[in-house]
Amino acid sequence: MTFKPQPLTPYLSARHYFGSEQRRHRERAGLSLVQLAGVVNSSKSTLARIETADLMPPPDIPARLDAAFGTDKHFHGLYELAKKEIHPDQYRRYMDFEAKAEVIEVYEPQVVPGLLQTREYAYELLRCQEDLNAEQVEQLVNARMSRRDWPADAAPLRWAILDEAVLRRPVGTPEGMLKQLVSLLEHVDTPNCKVQVLPFSAGPHALMGGTLNLLTLPDDTTVAYEESISTGYLHEDRETVLKRRRQYEVLRANALSLAESAELIRKAMEDYKPCDTPPS
Incomplete structure (x- = not known):
């Protein structure tokens, strides 16, 4: 079976774009994840998770990628953006x-x-939120209680x-x-x-x-x-x-x-x- 890499969504966030750029430069250089891991002193799993935006790049990775691909401060800049970005899906x-x-x-x-939290305690906290109606409060309380299961x-x-x-x-x-x-x-x-x-x-x-x-x-x-x-x-x-x-x-x-x-x-x-x- 031919391995197909997971499709990327580079424009969702700076972290997603960082990952897609890592893959683009890696493939252009003809390197596998294992080979790139050896070059930048990391692991295949870490680099794979960075590419799919499942992991924020460790702080030492951008400089190592820039050195490996000769990209000046390209990955450094993307990393700085990703650090400051407030993700709506956080x-x-x-x-x-x-x-x-x-x-x-x-x-x-x-x-x-x-x-x-007990149900009554959670209810009292959530009903203080001015932008929530009674139905929304009940839904949020139920969701909070389900997290304990x-x-x-x-x-x-x-x-x-x-x-x-x-x-x-x-x-x-x-x-x-x-x-x-x-x-x-x-x-x-x-x-x-x-x-x-x-x-x-x-x-x-x-x-x-x-x-x-x-x-x-x-x-x-x-x-x-x-x-x-x-x-x-x-x-x-x-x-x-x-x-x-x-x-x-x-x-x-x-x-x-x-x-x-x-x-x-x-x-x-x-x-x-x-x-x-x-x-x-």
Whole structure:
């Protein structure tokens, strides 16, 4: 059977164009992926994923491609564009990665992570969005709940670091908030889930500006997704992912232990329990 390379879509984004240019110059030079991998000190699988835009080129690849093909700074320029580009399909791409991930590590400064939210908590958060009607809120809640459904033998390891503010900020009714904290407590230390709380006493840190998700995939690569109130960005380049990894590990080291986190959640639960009615 004759091998047919996957068709490319070069004009979807700068990353797609980078991949198509790599293939065009590789084929013009008469090189296979294996041969090019030897020239640029990479691997066939990495170069194949770059060509199909499934992988953001590692930061050292553009210069090596320019040197291999004698293209001055052609690939360097494409790489710089790809780094700055905000892809409209980034979140969808993140969700694809999440579905494949073997380890999901999350930092949340304000709310319970989506994968650990109860239905009532998710509903209260989403109905705050002014541009969503009741039907859309219900659809999004259902979608969020479906993300928690993994087969028991295929569930990824989830590790969440939550700022103490997550426990202290009421979302919805006291009853609903108590139910959410009970659910969170049940997930603090299970075979597939760990939850740590970063106390207020830990002070300022590098990730205070938004959320961070680190996804470890079956091939041991890691991608990072960070989100603020108005933007989200998916990082696949090794340099940025390593930087976010270091920042996350600092938070893990400064967070409470699993046992201490469970105790703080129990204390926070007291704020949402009904008060005893004093005797008349």
